[in-house]
Amino acid sequence: EAGVTQFPSHSVIEKGQTVTLRCDPISGHDNLYWYRRVMGKEIKFLLHFVKESKQDESGMPNNRFLAERTGGTYSTLKVQPAELEDSGVYFCASSQDSSGANVLTFGAGSRLTVL
Amino acid sequence: GQSLEQPSEVTAVEGAIVQINCTYQTSGFYGLSWYQQHDGGAPTFLSYNALDGLEETGRFSSFLSRSDSYGYLLLQELQMKDSASYFCAVNTGRRALTFGSGTRLQVQP
Numbered sequence: 001e002a003g004v005t006q007f008p009s010h011s012v013i014e015k016g017q018t019v020t021l022r023c024d025p026i027s028g029h030d031n032l033y034w035y036r037r038v039m040g041k042e043i044k045f046l047l048h049f050v051k052e053s054k055q056d057e058s059g060m061p062n063n064r065f066l067a068e069r070t071g072g073t074y075s076t077l078k079v080q081p082a083e084l085e086d087s088g089v090y091f092c093a094s095s096q097d098s099s100g101a102n103v104l105t106f107g108a109g110s111r112l113t114v115l
Numbered sequence: 116g117q118s119l120e121q122p123s124e125v126t127a128v129e130g131a132i133v134q135i136n137c138t139y140q141t142s143g144f145y146g147l148s149w150y151q152q153h154d155g156g157a158p159t160f161l162s163y164n165a166l167d168g169l170e171e172t173g174r175f176s177s178f179l180s181r182s183d184s185y186g187y188l189l190l191q192e193l194q195m196k197d198s199a200s201y202f203c204a205v206n207t208g209r210r211a212l213t214f215g216s217g218t219r220l221q222v223q224p
Contacts, residue, residue, distance in 0.1 A: 004157070033211055042119070043158070043202060043214035056211060091158070095210075100145045101163035102206055108157045 002026065004107035006092050012113045018080040021110045025074070025094030031055075032075050033095070033104065034067060038088040046090075049075060082114045117141045119215035121203055126221045127193055135188045135218045137203035145206040147179050147186045152217070153199045161188070161201075190220070198222045 005024045013019050025032045034046040046065070047057040051072035060067070064083070069075040079086050089111050093104040119139045127133040137147065146165035150158040164170055164179035164186060176189040190197055200219050204212040 031210060035214070040123070040216065042216040043204075045211045045213065048209075048211045050210075056209060059211075093158075100165050100206055101148060101160075102210060102212060103148075103160045103163070104150075104158075104212065106150075106157040106159070108155065 004092055004094050004105050006090075006107035006110050008110055009108065010111045010113075012115065013082055014115050015084055016081045018078065019082055019112060021077045021079075021090050021092075021112070023075045023077070023092030023107060025092065026096075026105055029094035029096045029105075030072070031095040032069060033093045034075070034077055035091040035093065036088050037091065037109075038085075043091065046077075079112070082112075084114050087112055087114045117205070117207065117213045119203055119205060119213065121201075121215045121218045123216065124219045124221070126223060128223050129193055129195060131193050132189065132191050133193060133220065135190075135201050135203075135220070136185070137187065137215055138183075138185050139203070139205050139215075140184060141205050141207045141213060143208035144181065144184075145208055147177070148204045148206070148212060149175075149177055149188045150202045150204060150214075151199050152202065158202060193222050195222050195224070 032049040045059040048055045049069040089109040093106040121137045149161040152158040162177040179186040200217040204214045
């Protein structure tokens, strides 16, 4: 079974530019999550989709971040305009686990550097 | 708010045993998970404890004390390939997990 794939693996942009990150979850996984890790800090929750619906977007930092999940399949996370503090590694994870463990399968992340 | 505390770095030698602690303060608690992440890779699930006690999976064990809001990951017979970051994560009742800052484990020969 293919894992969670993220694209691009690394993006370097200038402050004020736009970047779109893409995530392809494991096929059939209804739950899709976006997380971000800034250097040395926690893996911080951004938002959660169930199929195409946003279940919880309480972690989105501000309205410069826009996430979509077309048809309940892949998801995109757009940052517009990017600021220096947006630098970090953006992880996508998917899950079909209804147990308490809610095991997440992560992608390898998209490293964003804003100059 | 939610907080999970774990040491930032631990160093140990091959063949040794190492314990990575995690204390948590969260508004809800259903269980504690551990994830491993090698540099540049995806975090991968290691273990989950919902009840007090020790869960063993090969060389790795995980412990939970709900009354102390504390858990740990125990790695035995350390190997070089165990060098990675280890994250504890709490299921607070929301579907999304809340993660700690990670512990970077360096295994030396």
